[in-house]
Amino acid sequence: MITFSTGPEHVRTVMDALKAVPVFDIGDLIGTRLPVVLEASDGATARDWHNWVESLPGVVCVDVAFVSFEEPECREPGSRNSSETCGRNTASEADAPPVVQFLPDME
Numbered sequence: 008m009i010t011f012s013t014g015p016e017h018v019r020t021v022m023d024a025l026k027a028v029p030v031f032d033i034g035d036l037i038g039t040r041l042p043v044v045l046e047a048s049d050g051a052t053a054r055d056w057h058n059w060v061e062s063l064p065g066v067v068c069v070d071v072a073f074v075s076f077e078e079p080e081c082r083e084p085g086s087r088n089s090s091e092t093c094g095r096n097t098a099s100e101a102d103a104p105p106v107v108q109f110l111p112d113m114e
Contacts, residue, residue, distance in 0.1 A: 009041040009060060010068040017065025024063060030056060039067075 011018050018036065025031045025043065034042035043060075047053035053074075061069045 008070045008072060009043055009066055010070070011039045011041070011065050012067050013039060014065070017063070021060075021063045021065060025060070028056075 009021070011021070018041075022033060022036070022041070025033050030046055032044040032046075034044075045053060045056055047056060057069055057071070060066060
């Protein structure tokens with residue numbers, strides 16, 4: 008969740024900047040808060056994007072609400088790249104890209 012300062016002057020600029028970067032999926036602005044999902048290839052990259060968002064004008068805070076390491080897609084035996092088969096995944100969780108979601112507080 009991105010929290011903006013009370014004035015709307017930087018909101019459009021930040022939203023346009025986020026839309027220009029394909030790793031971000033932005034939600035609808037809720038007052039001064041903007042829910043955002045970031046999909047990064049690893050934790051270091053996610054931190055770099057987090058720091059970049061925090062440095063944008065008008066951004067007061069960036070809260071991380073959820074981090075997920077997704078399993079690779081399951082493939083049936085005999086399909087392309089059948090080393091990753093249902094029930095027997097050879098890839099480690101460390102190989103999966105983290106998905107970081109900046110979500111609204113559920114109060």
